[in-house]
Amino acid sequence: MGEVTLKQIAEELGISVTTVSKALKNYADVSPKTKTAVINLANKLNYQPNSFAVNLRTKESKTIGLIIPEIVHHFFSNVVNAIIEKAEKKGYLVIILQSNESEELEKKQIDLLLSKRVDGILMSLSNNTKNLDHLKKVIEHNVPLVLFDKISKLLDCSKVVIDDKSAGYDATEHLIKSGCKKIAHFRGPLNPQGSIDRFLGYKKALEDYNLKFDSSIVFTCEKVSFNEGYKFAKKIHTEHKDVDGIFAITDLVGIGAVAYFNEVGVKIPKQIGIIGFSNWFMASVISPSLSTIDQPGFEMGKKSLKLLLKEIKATKKGNQIQHQTVVLPTKVIKRNSTAF
Amino acid sequence: MGEVTLKQIAEELGISVTTVSKALKNYADVSPKTKTAVINLANKLNYQPNSFAVNLRTKESKTIGLIIPEIVHHFFSNVVNAIIEKAEKKGYLVIILQSNESEELEKKQIDLLLSKRVDGILMSLSNNTKNLDHLKKVIEHNVPLVLFDKISKLLDCSKVVIDDKSAGYDATEHLIKSGCKKIAHFRGPLNPQGSIDRFLGYKKALEDYNLKFDSSIVFTCEKVSFNEGYKFAKKIHTEHKDVDGIFAITDLVGIGAVAYFNEVGVKIPKQIGIIGFSNWFMASVISPSLSTIDQPGFEMGKKSLKLLLKEIKATKKGNQIQHQTVVLPTKVIKRNSTAF
DNA sequence: CTGAAAGCGCTTACAG
DNA sequence: CTGAAAGCGCTTACAG
Numbered sequence: 001m002g003e004v005t006l007k008q009i010a011e012e013l014g015i016s017v018t019t020v021s022k023a024l025k026n027y028a029d030v031s032p033k034t035k036t037a038v039i040n041l042a043n044k045l046n047y048q049p050n051s052f053a054v055n056l057r058t059k060e061s062k063t064i065g066l067i068i069p070e071i072v073h074h075f076f077s078n079v080v081n082a083i084i085e086k087a088e089k090k091g092y093l094v095i096i097l098q099s100n101e102s103e104e105l106e107k108k109q110i111d112l113l114l115s116k117r118v119d120g121i122l123m124s125l126s127n128n129t130k131n132l133d134h135l136k137k138v139i140e141h142n143v144p145l146v147l148f149d150k151i152s153k154l155l156d157c158s159k160v161v162i163d164d165k166s167a168g169y170d171a172t173e174h175l176i177k178s179g180c181k182k183i184a185h186f187r188g189p190l191n192p193q194g195s196i197d198r199f200l201g202y203k204k205a206l207e208d209y210n211l212k213f214d215s216s217i218v219f220t221c222e223k224v225s226f227n228e229g230y231k232f233a234k235k236i237h238t239e240h241k242d243v244d245g246i247f248a249i250t251d252l253v254g255i256g257a258v259a260y261f262n263e264v265g266v267k268i269p270k271q272i273g274i275i276g277f278s279n280w281f282m283a284s285v286i287s288p289s290l291s292t293i294d295q296p297g298f299e300m301g302k303k304s305l306k307l308l309l310k311e312i313k314a315t316k317k318g319n320q321i322q323h324q325t326v327v328l329p330t331k332v333i334k335r336n337s338t339a340f
Numbered sequence: 341m342g343e344v345t346l347k348q349i350a351e352e353l354g355i356s357v358t359t360v361s362k363a364l365k366n367y368a369d370v371s372p373k374t375k376t377a378v379i380n381l382a383n384k385l386n387y388q389p390n391s392f393a394v395n396l397r398t399k400e401s402k403t404i405g406l407i408i409p410e411i412v413h414h415f416f417s418n419v420v421n422a423i424i425e426k427a428e429k430k431g432y433l434v435i436i437l438q439s440n441e442s443e444e445l446e447k448k449q450i451d452l453l454l455s456k457r458v459d460g461i462l463m464s465l466s467n468n469t470k471n472l473d474h475l476k477k478v479i480e481h482n483v484p485l486v487l488f489d490k491i492s493k494l495l496d497c498s499k500v501v502i503d504d505k506s507a508g509y510d511a512t513e514h515l516i517k518s519g520c521k522k523i524a525h526f527r528g529p530l531n532p533q534g535s536i537d538r539f540l541g542y543k544k545a546l547e548d549y550n551l552k553f554d555s556s557i558v559f560t561c562e563k564v565s566f567n568e569g570y571k572f573a574k575k576i577h578t579e580h581k582d583v584d585g586i587f588a589i590t591d592l593v594g595i596g597a598v599a600y601f602n603e604v605g606v607k608i609p610k611q612i613g614i615i616g617f618s619n620w621f622m623a624s625v626i627s628p629s630l631s632t633i634d635q636p637g638f639e640m641g642k643k644s645l646k647l648l649l650k651e652i653k654a655t656k657k658g659n660q661i662q663h664q665t666v667v668l669p670t671k672v673i674k675r676n677s678t679a680f
Numbered sequence: 681c682t683g684a685a686a687g688c689g690c691t692t693a694c695a696g
Numbered sequence: 697c698t699g700a701a702a703g704c705g706c707t708t709a710c711a712g
Contacts, residue, residue, distance in 0.1 A: 005689060016699045021691060031697055048455045052395040053689035056704050061392070063435070063456075071424070072417045081412050084436055088449075093456060095403070095433045109428075115388045115404075116433060126610055226625055259625055282622050285566060285599055343691050345705060356683045369683055395707035577701060 004045045024049075055117075060316070063093045064308060065113035067123040069101050069150070074251075074280035075297045076124070079083055079148065082301030083122060090309055092119070099126040107134040120144040120308045125152060127192045132152070144311035144321070148304040150192055151324040158311065159325040160304045164194045167293045167330040168201025171247045171275045174291065178338045179247025180273050184217035186232050188224055188249040195249055198277065202247055217243055221253055229256020234244045236272075237264060244272050251276035254290050258337060262287075269339040279333055288336035296328050303328065343385045366388075367585065371643075395457075398537020400656070405453035407437045407446060407463040409490070414620035415637045416464070419488065420640030423462060430649055432459070439466040440576055447474040460484035460648045465492060467532045484651035488644040490532055498651065499665040500644045504534045507633050507670040508541025511615045512585045514631065516549045518678045520585025520613050524557035526572050526597070528564055528589040535589055538617065542587055543574070557583055561593055576612075577604060584612050591616035591623040594630050598677060600629075609679040619673055628676035636668050643668065 006024075010017045015034065021201050023030045023038035024047075029036075041047075052318070055061050066083060068076045084094045094252050095118065099106040113121055121138055125147065135155055148160040175183050181182045185202045186227065188195025199218070217234040217240055229248055238244050248254035254276030261268055268274060268288050276283055276292040283290040303326055314321050346364075350357045355374065363370045363378035364387075381387075395401050406423060408416045424434045435458065439446040446466050453461055454477070461478055465487065475495055478485045488500040501552075515523050525542045528535025539558070546553050557580055559572040569588055573596065576583050588594035594616030601608055608614060608628050616632040618622055623630035643666055654661050 003689095007689075017690085018692085018699050019697085022698090025691085029697060034697080050396075050689050051456050052392060052399070052401070053704090054688085056390075056392040056396050056706090057691050058706080059392070070421070072413070072414075074412075077412045078418050080436075081410070081438065084411070084438060085440075088437065088452075093435045093437075093452070096420075096436055097428065097433075098421065098424060100425075112428075112433065116391050166435050180706095189696085226621075257624060259627070262627055281566075285595060286626060287599070287602055343705095347705075357706085358683050358685095358708085359681085362682090365707085369681060374681080390705050393688090394707085396690090396705085397707050399688075 065118040078297030079301035125150040164197035165201040168198030172205035175245040183245035226256040229253035231259035233257035273338040290340040383620040405458040418637030419641035465490040504537035505541040508538030513544035515585040523585035569593035573597035573600035613678040631678040
């Protein structure tokens with residue numbers, strides 16, 4: 001199939017490429033008659049502008065890049081869902097890359113996206129990203145960048161987050177108000193700000209309610225996995241019999257704990273209350289259903305994209321960009337794993 | 341930041357753009373001295389070829405399109421995971437679009453990808469796609485197309501699938517061998533080939549083992565959801581007390597059934613055996629854990645991509661393409677929801 | 681070993 | 697209202 005070009009239409013109609021281009025773009029200075037003739041022929045030939053040529057001329061790709069740690073993940077797949085759906089409606093396509101929690105891969109991917117000349121980049125940092133030079137490069141290149149969920153406070157760009165500290169506080173407070181007196185925390189890795197903040201919220205809640213903080217019942221998940229939840233629950237059960245509440249960094253970890261206690265016959269929430277984080281579907285259907293914090297993935301994707309498109313538009317116009325940080329609300333979802 | 345171009349390098353070095361281009365592409369007919377000088381300066385200036393120009397010249401975008409029904413889905417997110425990971429390694433970027441099970445959207449997305457001039461398209465059909473003209477268009481445009489999982493037999497292109505009929509047979513046979521005498525099926529929607537084939541496999545197994553087929557215990561899921569599994573389980577429990585086995589079209593539906601029976605105190609697998617389909621993580625951690633059919637999503641993504649890249653290469657060379665259909669193996673995963 | 685020239689397909693400032 | 701011309705940044709066949 002020879003692709004139809006402006007030139008072909010022009011020749012067939014005996015007019016210039018310029019006029020064809022203008023007619024198709026509905027410029028005012030083309031006679032209605034010519035316009036109609038061009039449009040009809042273009043339709044008949046099923047003309048599609050060559051986007052490579054358009055890109056080169058306009059210096060826009062109408063494509064945005066998205067980097068997330070992993071796509072097989074309840075929260076991120078929801079964010080992705082929102083982003084590609086909304087982007088499509090606005091005329092943008094989305095290239096998705098996974099960092100697999102690797103700083104090195106993340107660096108390469110940024111270079112890739114930059115060399116592809118995406119119009120903007122949306123991303124959530126890998127847990128292991130410490131050096132931020134690759135991201136500063138994006139900013140220096142004047143490519144709009146919006147960070148969501150896993151962000152770095154050191155980066156001068158727009159961000160969309162939840163308040164992890166207050167969410168961690170709420171989760172812990174919910175356990176306390178459910179009657180828990182000794183609350184363990186299965187925390188996330190040491191590096192990411194989100195898991196630090198949830199931990200700080202946990203600590204603050206204990207403090208406010210006069211419960212002693214005890215570092216021996218704070219366990220650190222490296223992988224944030226079902227197995228870690230299971231393993232730490234076992235540790236609690238065998239070495240810390242007095243613990244009567246657990247705040248798990250994610251639902252998956254919480255579900256691991258639930259599975260362990262179900263197995264050994266410890267009654268939830270009677271003997272121990274458990275709350276997770278994220279509100280993924282699974283949490284609502286296990287038995288007992290898991291109380292959790294609702295983390296609005298779809299909203300976060302939507303908002304991030306909106307901010308990015310705004311910045312892309314501003315950059316194009318050469319306007320100064322006002323970076324902003326949007327904090328999305330979270331809420332406690334009470335289910336059967338906590339008695340309240 | 342003014343972008344660095346070949347022209348700038350050429351001027352700075354006092355040589356021609358042609359030579360710069362050749363040096364950077366390691367052509368043989370450039371003196372080592374010139375080559376070194378060019379490469380050094382290019383590195384120093386952090387030169388990146390303008391991909392828009394390269395695309396226009398080479399008529400390749402090094403980008404492939406991927407359309408799936410939905411991304412928030414265990415099976416598809418695994419396929420996507422494989423595709424973007426492998427594509428990146430091969431120098432291809434992936435644009436992902438969701439059809440949301442809409443034929444109309446799917447059509448639009450094909451046009452979008454075609455107008456973006458992706459080098460090839462990977463896709464899994466929406467359940468509601470009946471007219472295939474948009475896909476024939478892809479083939480006519482000479483853009484390589486590989487269908488996976490949800491395919492149409494009417495399309496002349498490469499395909500990667502599982503044998504749904506034999507997998508459905510295996511699932512049903514597993515229930516029979518576990519001692520079930522009256523087996524219900526919570527089937528998928530009427531249109532997609534996969535759910536038809538699983539149903540046929542179910543029917544065939546009943547036949548082979550001399551169990552009577554009874555259409556009143558075949559329920560059709562429109563949404564393939566947890567709620568449908570729950571609802572149909574309830575129907576079974578109240579109206580078909582003699583049913584002692586259920587083959588659910590997916591794990592999610594199966595888990596809905598498990599949830600219902602747990603709630604009303606029906607013992608699984610003692611009173612009723614249940615098997616799902618797909619082997620998503622959740623199936624392994626609910627209680628009782630759900631027996632299922634392992635559906636190799638990652639493998640399917642990997643294989644589909646491999647086929648597509650092969651066809652892209654062949655098309656570029658103008659070679660004739662041999663379409664092929666790859667059937668990936670599935671296997672029964674025995675867990676605690678079936679007694680065997 | 682080097683470079684002038686053509687061309688990929690489009691857009692747009694400018695002249696008439 | 698129309699079109700010739702320049703140009704986006706690259707690649708490559710061709711000449712020397």
